[in-house]
Amino acid sequence: MNDWEEGLRVLMRDGGAAPASRVDLGRVVTDGRRRRRAASGAVAAAVLALVAGAAVALPGWPGGEPVPGASGAADASDAGAGVGGFDPVLVLRLRPGWLPDGVAADPNPSLWAARQSERYADQPATTDFTISLYAPGFVPRFLDPATKADEPAMLLEPADSLGGRPAQWYSEQAHPQRSGLLWQWAPDAYASVEGITPGSAAQDRAVWRHVAEQLVTNARRPVPVPGYVTDTPAGMALIGMDRVFDRTRQRWATVLVLNRYAYVPPPEGRPRPGIEVTLTPGGTAGTVHLADHEDEWTIDPVR
């Protein structure tokens, strides 16, 4: 370490006297205990809902389908309530108006308050792409200054506008064969289509552009889940739903994520803030795992 760096280190540690502390240890303990109780309550509620097999509505769920506006932007206008982002979460707003021949939707869409995605592929998966819709105010992780350093480096190029709104081509620097188109489907609201086709880079771009031009952003496609959390901790709401393949039980499980704020989820395998409740359907067993709690619960088989 050179002198300059050593100087920086000393300076950081010797920055003058600190003012009196505002850290309130009593409040740390009170708030901490409240959170522990709330987390335990969420487990109990989740277990109850799963065992009963009842599709109990989440708080804040209006009961019916969302009422979108003409542009789709109105879908997100009720996002202010609760944690932000799309609300309700379990409704797909996107529907492709055009797909290449032989391509079909994957039955497991990823639904988050901040972003919803659906994957499309043909049988040999030579064409394989994902369409994502971001709620207003949320951006892809590779554009977000807070997360872009953790993401693969991207090459961005200007593209012709779509519907009068800005658009960009992008590709991963290390894997340029996987490319995408990013555009704004509503003011301050992004959408993307990215993946691969058997064609050239130019053909890929033509496909992404056609998909984007024909994309419907005010669809109403409720996505069923095998159980709901009936009583969320104060200030928390459902912010995400993912499907994961449970290798032990050889079946798909549904993961519900609860949190106090919405965020664009990190790639699989990285930590996701909030409480995660994993529901394994089929009437055999269910696991409730709280990512934000020190313990883990496995519930008895559903009888």
Next chain:
Amino acid sequence: MANAVEQEFHEFVRVRLPGLRRAAYLLCGDWTRGDDIVQRALTDVYVRWRRVRRAENIDAYVRTVLVHRFIDERRRGWSARVSLVDRVPERPAEDVALQGIPAGLELRQAMARLPDRQRAVLVLRFFYDMSVEQTALAMRCAPGTVKSQTSAALATMRRLLEDTTEHAGRAR
């Protein structure tokens, strides 16, 4: 038993609080906001204390929580919100010149120009003396990313601080 565990937490906070507060101050450049970050980070740690206290390196865990609290709060636009405080914010401390670095206020201003994650890397590496690998674990990224962010942050800091020195020199 429960009391003993609780007592342990209180003791841990008593000893570590000054360091945590200074780290938070370096991260956000403001003692009041820094204390808010420490408050929230300690609440996170308290919730999991029974498990945390068995960790091999409790300090590393707590620093990780602190840094992520800072990044999370910034990401959520916390810094843009107005918060009421019960006392007037502190004045900048008297600057001290150190090995050619114009200290205090300039350091804080230069740090404030760095992206959040670069600032966090500098605090972990230079304030806490953590290795590249330990910092990578805390930041949940690759060691290569830590190296590149440290290098970029140092280059920016050096340029900003040297500019300040130059301007100060010309003004004299």
